[in-house]
Amino acid sequence: MKYVIMIHSNPQPWGHPTPEYLPDYQDMPREQRDRLYSEFEEMLGELRDSGELLTGEALGAPESSRLYRWDDGKPLVTDGPYSEAKEHLAGFFLIDVDSQARAEEITSRFAGPGETVELRPAMWPGGDD
Template structure:
C-alpha cells in the first residue's frame, strides 16, 4: 500500500532552521539524506521532495477556462507543508514507523525536532462506474 507522509511546520518556526548553527543544519541534512537512502535501499521509497516556502505558493482556479492566480496559502494558516515522502510499504504500522523516524530528525544540539508527520493512504482514482 502506498502512503503519503507530509511534514508540516508552524509559521513561527518554519524559517527557524535558517538561524540554526551550521553544524545543526549539517546534522539535519545528513540525517535526511541517510533516512532517504534507507528508504531507497529497502525499496519503500516511491518519491519525495521538499517544497518552497509559502510565499512562493500560488492558488490557481479556473474562471471560464482561464487560470486565475492568487497568492497563497492563506496567511491565517498556522502550519504549512514543507516536504513529503510517498512510500510503498506492507502495513499502516510500517508507515507510522517511517513517519516516526522522519519526525526524529535532529534539531539544535542534536535533540529530535518532533515535527508532526501526517500519514495518509493514497486512494487512487474512483472506479469508472462510481
Template sequence: MKYMIMITMNPAAWDAVGEDERNEVMARIDPFMQKLTESGELLGTQALGEPKESTVVRVRDGVPVVTDGPFAESKEFLAGYYLVECDSKERAIEIAGLVPDAHINAMEVRPVVFSSGVES
C-alpha cells in the first residue's frame, strides 16, 4: 500500500530551534532517505517552496482567476512529502516517526487511493 507522509511546517517552530539542531536535522535527511531507498519503501520525495512563492488558480465561469499566495492565512503550511510503499499503515506511521524533523514539524500519514503512474 502507498502512503503519503506530508510534512506540515510551522516556521516559528523551526526558527525556535538552534542552528546546531537545524544542521543536525538536515544532516540526517540523506541517510534516512538512503535507508528507505535500500528497503524499497521510498517512492519519492519533494520539498515545496513557502506559500509566499505560490500562485493560486481558480476557474470561475470558465475563466482562470490567478492570485498570488495561498487563499487562507495560516501559521502552518505543507512543506513537502515522502511517498512510501509499505506493508501496513503501522509501518507508514513508524516511518513518519523516523523523519529527521518529526520532532519539530507534524507528519500526516495518509493512504494513497489513486495513483496515475505518471513519472516526472
C-alpha cells in the first residue's frame, strides 16, 4: 500500500531543512537538534534499505507556486500560495508498506516540534493501492 507523508511547516524565512527555521527547534540546544537530525537520517536509511521509502522531495517557498484553476472555460493562472494558512506543504515522502499500521508507525517518526505531518493513502489509478 502506498502512502504520502506530507510535511507541513511555517518557517520564516522559508528554507530547508525546515526545522532550522522554526522557533521550537531553534530554542533547543544544538546537541539535541543534532541528535534529532541524526535519528531522522538513520530512519530514512532504514526505510531506503527496506524498500519502503520510494521517494521524497523538499518543496520551494509557497510564494514561488503558481495555481491553475478552471475559470470561464479555460485555465486561470495565479500566484500562490492558495491559502491564507500559516502552514504550507514543505515536502513529502512516498512510502510503500504492508499495512496502514506500518504507515502510521513510520509517520509518527516524522513529526517534530513546530511541524504538522499528514499521512494520506495514494490512489492509482482511481482506487486503493
